[in-house]
Amino acid sequence: MDCAALWQRYQDWLYFNADLDFFLDVSRMGFDDFFVKAMQAKFETAFAQMQALESGAIANPDENRQVGHYWLRDPELAPTAEFKQAIVSTLEKIKHFAEQIHQGELSPPSSERFTDILSIGIGGSALGPQFVAQALTPLTPPLQLHFIDNSDPLGIDQTLARLGDRLASTLVLVISKSGGTPETRNGMLEVQAAFKARGLNFAKQAVAITGIGSKLEQLAQIEGWLTTFPMHDWVGGRTSELSAVGLVAAALQKVDIDGLLDGAKQMDALTRVPDLTHNPAALLALAWYFAGNGKGSKDMVILPYKDSLALFSRYLQQLVMESLGKQTDLDGKTVYQGIAVYGNKGSTDQHAYVQQLREGVPNFFATFIEVLHDRVGPSVELDPGITSGDYLSGFLQGTRQALYENQRDSITITIGEVNAKTVGALIALYERAVGFYASLVNINAYHQPGVEAGKKAAASVLALQAKLVAYLQGTSTAQSLSTIAEALGQPDTIETIYKILRHLAYNQRSIDVSGSWGQPDTLKIKWVSG
Numbered sequence: 001m002d003c004a005a006l007w008q009r010y011q012d013w014l015y016f017n018a019d020l021d022f023f024l025d026v027s028r029m030g031f032d033d034f035f036v037k038a039m040q041a042k043f044e045t046a047f048a049q050m051q052a053l054e055s056g057a058i059a060n061p062d063e064n065r066q067v068g069h070y071w072l073r074d075p076e077l078a079p080t081a082e083f084k085q086a087i088v089s090t091l092e093k094i095k096h097f098a099e100q101i102h103q104g105e106l107s108p109p110s111s112e113r114f115t116d117i118l119s120i121g122i123g124g125s126a127l128g129p130q131f132v133a134q135a136l137t138p139l140t141p142p143l144q145l146h147f148i149d150n151s152d153p154l155g156i157d158q159t160l161a162r163l164g165d166r167l168a169s170t171l172v173l174v175i176s177k178s179g180g181t182p183e184t185r186n187g188m189l190e191v192q193a194a195f196k197a198r199g200l201n202f203a204k205q206a207v208a209i210t211g212i213g214s215k216l217e218q219l220a221q222i223e224g225w226l227t228t229f230p231m232h233d234w235v236g237g238r239t240s241e242l243s244a245v246g247l248v249a250a251a252l253q254k255v256d257i258d259g260l261l262d263g264a265k266q267m268d269a270l271t272r273v274p275d276l277t278h279n280p281a282a283l284l285a286l287a288w289y290f291a292g293n294g295k296g297s298k299d300m301v302i303l304p305y306k307d308s309l310a311l312f313s314r315y316l317q318q319l320v321m322e323s324l325g326k327q328t329d330l331d332g333k334t335v336y337q338g339i340a341v342y343g344n345k346g347s348t349d350q351h352a353y354v355q356q357l358r359e360g361v362p363n364f365f366a367t368f369i370e371v372l373h374d375r376v377g378p379s380v381e382l383d384p385g386i387t388s389g390d391y392l393s394g395f396l397q398g399t400r401q402a403l404y405e406n407q408r409d410s411i412t413i414t415i416g417e418v419n420a421k422t423v424g425a426l427i428a429l430y431e432r433a434v435g436f437y438a439s440l441v442n443i444n445a446y447h448q449p450g451v452e453a454g455k456k457a458a459a460s461v462l463a464l465q466a467k468l469v470a471y472l473q474g475t476s477t478a479q480s481l482s483t484i485a486e487a488l489g490q491p492d493t494i495e496t497i498y499k500i501l502r503h504l505a506y507n508q509r510s511i512d513v514s515g516s517w518g519q520p521d522t523l524k525i526k527w528v529s530g
Helices: 003-013 033-054 069-073 081-103 124-136 153-169 182-197 215-223 244-252 257-270 280-291 312-324 354-359 388-405 420-440 449-473 481-487 491-506
Strands: 014-017 022-025 058-060 116-120 144-148 170-176 206-211 227-231 299-304 341-343 364-371 410-415 511-516 519-527
Touching: 003 014, 014 280, 022 280, 033 069, 033 280, 033 420, 069 081, 069 257, 069 420, 081 227, 081 244, 081 257, 116 153, 116 182, 116 244, 124 144, 124 170, 124 244, 124 312, 124 420, 144 153, 144 182, 153 170, 153 182, 170 182, 170 244, 182 449, 206 215, 206 244, 215 227, 227 244, 244 257, 257 280, 257 420, 280 364, 280 420, 299 312, 312 341, 312 420, 354 388, 364 388, 388 410, 410 420, 449 481, 449 491, 449 519, 481 491, 481 519, 491 511, 491 519
Parallel strands: 116 144, 116 170, 170 206, 206 227, 299 341, 299 364, 364 410
Antiparallel strands: 014 022, 022 410, 511 519
């Protein structure tokens, strides 16, 4: 395509909204007018399904649940007065609680004010808050934010070590809808042990963000925690950032949560337009469908050219992959859908994997996230008339051009600056695009059977470990792996038994071992009492 035709295509496909200072460019995706026309009927269905979703239709039939994250930023859309009141009252409570913390009206028993926040959660209860914190936290926040988002003992130790004596002035947020999420429960118990070891009262510094009536809410009430905030049944984890899950920590750090919600609300309105060419989320879904032939055959590479947006790709990994990664469609047909997401910030990636993006396997499409505003205040001229921001812009434009020249598709999203409104808009944009794409490929974006299967498999390993330890404690002789597996009646799980015993031995858990771990058949295992 010659330069004049390419310029015209750019103008034809450029989407712009002045209120959000938001641009979307899909002109470097290789679809043609015939493809767009062929997709119109699918999009008419997608628009209708999205409208039904927002109106309160059961969108997750597996759990008989509505999906209402859109109501969080526009309570007037909520299908019942009860839901509307729950949204409004929760937001008011968040703001009041943050104000009490900031003013010192709520303080830890042994300090005048809280100095830090320790957020314990996983998946949607961690990725969204981490992304927003990096994007929007002021340079000097009233409280420093830390995360425990894994069951890694060393990682937990390092986080607690960084807090040190400030654990006495740390506000702990425990985030789990069910209250039974293993990783979150583990983190909570580890932190409770740390509090106890220092003679601190955990309950007086703890907040639960959880489902109404959950085990965690009951525990918080029994033990007298500072307060609780609700996780509504109709908000899924990966779309929960604009609920109490994300807003509590954001408000405590003096992030503009009204701006977040307003930006999302504005983007929601733009993406309700039932016209493919004037709906930014629909344009994204169109580009994704074209790139992967509606089968997810190409990966989505997210390249934000701003340090504050570096975690956006991690946030989108869960939103996109957990929503779209499905084995069967709504008709029960095996389809193996999904789009793999990875990325890091530009221009870092130009020194990492852009070489492969340009010349390697063409199994991806790129999304550049451009921010027009460089910094607060003037910039130093590194060369005559050239600043570091000019370099960054040049790196983005050059990489985009280099990919295009080698027939590699790309999308460019441009915002004026990174602020609460634009971050809220980006979150809403991708939430809606995921919903549209799911409609196009006829899958349920709002359940996650694969995640549940993984949890059940992990639970079975831990159950086997308990059975294994009980058996060894009742024997006095060293035994081979095969003997142990047969005695447990589980010869088919001998590999798992080997790995459990190896882990116990490496952590000095009363296992006496002879033989070599590198030669499993030589091992003799004995439990050492005491």
